[in-house]
Amino acid sequence: MGRFTISRLLAPDLVRPLSKSICPTTTTTVRQWTRLFSQSRPASDVWNPPQQPSAQQNGTPGAQTWDRLVKSVMGDALAGRPAASNPEDLSGTLPIEEEEDSHEPYHFHIYSHKHNTHITLTKPNRDALLSLSCGNIGFKKSGRKHYDSAYQLGAYFIDKMHQKGLVKKINKLEVVLRGFGAGREAVVKVLMGNEGKLLRGKIVRVSDSTRLKFGGTRSKRKRRLG
Secondary structure (H helix, E strand, O other): OHHHHHHHHHHHHHHHHHHOOHHHHHHHHHHHHHHHHHHOOOOOOOOOOOOOOOHHOOOOHHHHHHHHHHHHHHHHHHHHHOOOOOHHHHHOOOOOOOOOOOOOOOEEEEEEEEOOOOEEEEEEEEEEEEEEEEEHHHOOHHHHHHHHHHHHHHHHHHHHHHOHHHHHHHOOOOEEEEEEHHHHHHHHHHHOOOOOHHHHHEEEEEEOOOOOOOOOOOOOOOOOOO
């Protein structure tokens, strides 16, 4: 029998690897504390957090009242108004936020070319509200390209705006010009005249969106007369 075998029989705990060594004292202590804890507190007993007393029990405002108070104080701070001194000053409902005026104005498009004149009124998001051309007021064929037909179109268009109540609704207006036909100057004259006196004060910008061709394919041959 070898020396190593004799040592294992006499002192087995000394031969065990260090990674598997177990302290009997520590194991016994942990088992005792586990048994005592399980006996003193049953497993079915689950800890529940204490619930907040309701508003009727202690007389303090409820959760909804505090939410209204926080929102009101934040709204007053952002608007520069003094905050309420106590929750009782709050009304039953929150103040309705005033609808902010849109930064983008309404658009009054004037598209004039050598054959006709078109006027379109659009919302700030570019949705069309009213659109008319010289053909809509009775001019046919070559009669739609003249200065007089465009002037009558401008006057009729503004009258339509008054009938639909759009003039009172508009706060800011942008005039967008396109093309160099005879109707360009005619409609501008209408806006500067007696018909457009209620719209002139609302015009905040005048822009030109005429298309400028560059590059691309070769243009069509110009027409020559005579």
